[in-house]
Structures are given as C-alpha cells and as structure tokens.
Amino acid sequence: MSLTGLFLILFLLVHLIGNLQLLANDGGKSFNVYTEFMSHNTLIQIVSKGNFFFILLHTVQGLMLAFANKKAKGSKYAVAAGNKTSWASRNMALLGTLILAFILMHLWHFYFTFKFGSAYEMVSVDGAEIIDAYAKTKHVLTQPVWLISYLIGIAVLAFHLYHGFASAFQTLGLRHRKYTPIINFLGKAYSILVPLGFAIIPLYLYFTK
Numbered sequence: 001m002s003l004t005g006l007f008l009i010l011f012l013l014v015h016l017i018g019n020l021q022l023l024a025n026d027g028g029k030s031f032n033v034y035t036e037f038m039s040h041n042t043l044i045q046i047v048s049k050g051n052f053f054f055i056l057l058h059t060v061q062g063l064m065l066a067f068a069n070k071k072a073k074g075s076k077y078a079v080a081a082g083n084k085t086s087w088a089s090r091n092m093a094l095l096g097t098l099i100l101a102f103i104l105m106h107l108w109h110f111y112f113t114f115k116f117g118s119a120y121e122m123v124s125v126d127g128a129e130i131i132d133a134y135a136k137t138k139h140v141l142t143q144p145v146w147l148i149s150y151l152i153g154i155a156v157l158a159f160h161l162y163h164g165f166a167s168a169f170q171t172l173g174l175r176h177r178k179y180t181p182i183i184n185f186l187g188k189a190y191s192i193l194v195p196l197g198f199a200i201i202p203l204y205l206y207f208t209k
C-alpha cells in the first residue's frame with residue numbers, strides 16, 4: 001500500500017510538470033508537442049500502462065485495508081488506538097474511492113477520447129499534423145460543470161495526500177525522531193502545493209478563455 005502510494009505520489013509531480021505546459025502563452029503549441037511525445041514514446045507508454053496497474057492495485061489494497069480495519073475495529077495505518085487522528089486519516093477509503101471516480105472522469109475526457117474517439121481537432125506544428133490536445137483540454141475545463149468537478153476532485157486529492165504522504169513512510173517503518181518532522185513537513189507542503197498547481201491550470205484556462 002505504501003510503495004504503490006509513493007509511486008503514485010511521484011507520478012503526480014511528473015504529471016503536474018507536464019500539464020504546466022498549458023500555462024504557456026503560445027496558443028497551446030508547447031502542450032500539444034508534449035502530449036504528442038508522451039503518446040508516441042515507447043518507454044512512456046510502458047510506464048503509463050504500469051501506472052494504470054498501480055492505481056488499480058492501490059485502490060484494491062486500500063479497500064481491503066479499510067474492510068479489515070472495520071472488521072477488527074482496530075487502529076488504522078499503524079496509528080495506535082486512542083491517538084487523536086485527522087479526518088483524512090479516518091476516511092482514506094472514502095477519499096480514495098472519490099479519487100478513483102475522479103480519475104475515471106479524467107480518463108473519459110481525455111485518454112479514451114484521444115485513444116478511441118474521433119471528436120478532436122488536428123493542428124499543424126512545425127509541418128506535422130498532430131492532435132490538438134490543447135483545444136480539447138481547454139474546451140472541457142472551461143465548462144463550469146467540469147471546472148467545478150475537477151476542482152472538487154483536486155480538493156479530495158489534497159486531503160488524501162495530506163495523510164497519505166507521511167503515512168506511507170510511517171507504515172514502512174521509516175520513523176526517526178530527527179527525520180519524521182521533516183517528512184511530515186514535506187508531506188503537508190506537497191499535499192498543498194501539488195494540488196494547488198493542478199487547480200491553477202483549469203482556473204487559468206477558464207478566466208483567460
């Protein structure tokens with residue numbers, strides 16, 4: 001559970017860095033070039049398929065853990081019974097389920113549309129015809145219903161990360177009087193800054209449309 005979580009945490013950072021291309025003031029050229037590279041690079045495609053597997057595995061593990069905790073009526077995530085825990089730590093299964101629904105919505109809007117659909121435009125970049133992923137992304141994220149849905153999903157992700165980041169290290173036994181406060185600080189900073197980065201993108205596209 002912890003290892004798959006840490007992998008997905010790293011993926012989120014890489015995904016955010018790529019999506020920040022949407023903020024470039026170049027009519028979408030940077031983002032289109034980025035998505036074209038990502039969709040045709042063999043190594044990236046292998047990692048992408050592995051990422052789908054890890055998301056599914058992490059979800060199944062989380063639900064199994066939640067059911068086991070509920071059945072045993074014991075403590076969660078190696079936190080001693082009686083300790084004061086956060087709302088996020090007590091509802092990780094719920095947050096994880098909501099995030100899974102958010103991911104499926106995200107895949108429906110983009111991955112499946114580009115992979116199997118035909119409802120997208122082409123654009124010429126340096127003489128080559130490629131999918132205009134920027135236009136599709138902007139079209140989705142500038143619709144109020146989807147903008148709000150994405151912002152809610154990002155907020156849920158932030159709560160999940162707020163507990164999950166530090167908990168992953170704790171569950172692996174990486175606890176030390178000197179380093180644990182640093183890990184906790186990094187976890188809280190990550191759970192705020194990375195979701196904030198994701199939230200800025202649709203808001204920017206919406207208010208600059």
